[in-house]
Amino acid sequence: MHIWLDPKRCKGCLRCELACSFHNSGHKLFSPALSSTRVTRDAENKTITLSIDSTCDLCAGEEFPLCVKACVFGARGRE
């Protein structure tokens, strides 16, 4: 399984980062600093870049990857 990313669909809301941090903290915290995925939006031209770092465990123990579930814009999915 892997998680695909589509920055063209991303609106920059960071809900994926929040969801990821919730998983990474053992369902204890919301904190973008604890997220394995990263959304960066260029303030001047809106260009969005998405990434996932090596700390991502594909949401081991969750029913479904939380970042994918949190994204309502179709900017990421599980494959």
Add this chain to the structure above:
Amino acid sequence: MNSYGGRILRVDLSREEISFQETKAYADRWIGGRAINTWICLDEMAPEVEWNSPESLLCFGVGVLAGTLAPGACRVSIECKNVFNGGIGSSNVGGFWGTELKYAGFDHIIVKGKAKQPVFLFVSEKEVKILDASHLKGKTTWETEAAIRESFGDERIRVTSIGPAGENLVKSACIICDRASAAGGSGCGAVMGSKNLKAIAVRGRAGISVADPERFMKAVDEEMKKVNQWEFIKEIREKGYYGAMGGRLESKGWEEGYRPVKNGQDEYWGRDKIAKIAENVMQNYRTATVACFSCPTACRPWTKVPEGNYSVEGEGWWNNSSNAFCTKIDNTDIESAIYAHHLTNQLGLDMDNASQAISWAYECYEKGFLTKEDTGGLDLSWGNGESMIKLFRKLALREGIGDLLADGALQAARRLGKGEDFVIHVKGQDSLDGVRINKGWGFGIVVSPVSGRHLRGSLGGFWLTRGKKVNSYEDVPRDLFYSQKKKVVQDILGTCSYVYGQTLEDWIELFSSATGRHLTKEQFLEIGLKAHNLEKAFNSLHAGFDRSDDYPCDRYYNEPVKSGPYQGETLDHEIWDNMLDELYELHGWDKTTSLQTRKGLEKLGLKDVADKLETFGKLAP
């Protein structure tokens, strides 16, 4: 404290002192956000304190649910003294800055004093610093944000700042968060400028906990289901709010008085002109939509004029924009209007207030009260978008005629000795909104303690649809009384009107599971009522407002709508009086004066407020 940052940051810029308080000291009584800010303003500011004196306070308060996955919870309330009239100043803004503040461990920042030279604050979970901002003096909000971010080498630093307008104490100055989110109204940007505070930069790496994570996530899921099932959600995500809702050519909103024309001479623009700025045209300038923090709606268009004199791009274009930069001055040139939208954000001008002063100047020009000699050569004929842009710059810099307009249209008219009868204002504050057609919308705007603004419980728009005819007076006071309370609750929690489908019960479930604190619907609404009463008390004490201040300005009270489907629509004076009587009765206020009563306040547990009002002779006998 679950769902809170946990602390309040106090900054005294005169003494260069930084101190901290536990949020809990206020949260038990006032929960958070707007209500805590308002209490601090009422409790700590003496009535004689001027908005621009060092003793005045500037209060930032982040919503209780902000920083969690609660849909769209990101908003910040900003309270201070209203620069137009000395009453309560209050604004509310989205973006990313507020949640970053919570990740730095703070729910509020209360600023007092005045720095000797321009400074900015840097706030993180590890340190708070007052830093020199001499190099940022005169810079736009966009330049300021970029410079601060670059100096720290951290793209995640979130910045709220003022532009030249705030530095020059222009009363229509706002505070801009994250380049494009404007905390407008009340002149809070001028208050910030009076403190020599150019910006607040925030970086937070801590986390927000919730009391019952599984229950909270279930509540989030339930809320998200509603959001995703909304019939317009797909379109709004694609086109933004303007493109999907209010800006559609066929939208009824064009007819219902939300966009006054030519300084409020009329409330209908005509289909030919509307077609030049509506979605059918705007779609050519929208390249994407973007979201605020944690928002599943993404109502914000990214607008771009690719080339020419008005080349610009950035976040935003609202219904207000089509009023402020188009209908108000009869401007059908969409490119100049989009440019003006982004320019006002850069200059740190609130489009609602600033455009109103400018449209008043255009009418003065029409009537010959202002000439090219007065305007520095600007042709202020209706429809001149190029002059509008130049005038916004002059306003922000207090240059020439800009200085005349910088204290608001009412003061300008008094200085000029002419034109006061067509100043569009609420309690002395320039006001964008039309009030003659939608009676629930208009009544809410005029009686609002924050002196106008349509997001203070006004009835209308898709989030407060009443199922009654738009120009019906039926049940307006009763419905407004409810929505005024509900809006306070929303501002306490930091949720957004544009996340559709949220009921009070939904908010309560999110709040309870996040904080572990259990309040009933009635208890929540009572907190809303109490906070509304704090604003009312502040106005009685600081501005001396009474019943006479709850009437519309001359033009809107006395002139009918001139054209369109609601041609001839007026405000009935007798009904207006009756609505005031009914609203005051619901609040427990004295009908003759509108002042609060001891009985009414004590019923709400506000004996301390009643005592204070009595001390200053502002309690109804």
